[in-house]
Amino acid sequence: MSDLRHRESAPATVGGTRLRPIEDPDWPAITRLESGAYGPDGLTETPQALRSRAYPATSFVLDTGGRIGGYLLALPYPPRSFPDLNRPEGRAHRSPNLHLHDIVIDPDLRGCGWGRRLVGHLSTLARSQAYQRISLVSVGGTAGFWTVCGFGPHPDVALPGSYGPDAVYMSRAIG
Template sequence: MTDSGTIRPLREEDWGEVVALERRAYAASGLSEGEEALRSRHRASPSTCFVLLCEGAFGGYLLALPYPLGRCPDLRLLEQVGPAGTNLHLHDLVIAERLRGRGLAPRMLRHLEEAGRTAGYRTSSLVAVHGTQGMWSALNYRVRPGTPLPASYGPAAVYMTRELNGSG
């Protein structure tokens, strides 16, 4: 039977795996932020950052933090903790290479959205990179036109949002 894994909050002992996977996922496209920046996103909202454990090992991570609608972290800057607000920004989601194609990213997303609803967030946002806009559309995110993005995301990035209490 396929192991759909366990999701739990990110802990100090996970950082080695998180940083290595992030580098493998983003270095080639110039989008890797590095450990200090990743840790600053986590510090801003530890209760909305998770790791996936699958087949007895680290299998991926997700970092999310509150951000006003229409804004997002700059990949080149450390996070400054601001007021919480009601929008939960999914900053980064990476599944380990060996586990891709099994629906684990949607599973982690559902986990985050449930935690977000419970914590009182009303909307969720993200920046689609690496041509993932189609995947996010299928997961109920819609493009929010006219949202300026930091240059650090590159020209192909797309800002998307969804209501957490509706279907779209």
């Protein structure tokens, strides 16, 4: 997706920890976090697939000053659609819908509100870039978290088994 025209997301700082755009040296840490979070459920993606879902204007890392403490990958995607976990994206989509494909917080930083902060930062970016909705696929029993964040389920959207047995397509309007 290197041919995409975009604005870089501006860094946001909270107590010395900042949210910033993804840089090439971040990918080994992102891959480790992704594998640790999704590997036990068999949902790990290849590094190439992960990179293909990192739209530069809406994907970022949680930089704790010495390490990557989390990340969020989001890309424009048609409503009621979602990436195929078994292959990288072949092209960029033009859509009023922004798909939050992946969010992971390091286990040492969980329970401190970082997940909500990353989602809030994404919402701010989405609003500034005139997206109308944010969608996602909830996996691993996380639908409750997403409901608290304002997302509603769409049980009529069929998901492939590659997303796991409890996967739910969810979305919310950008307010």
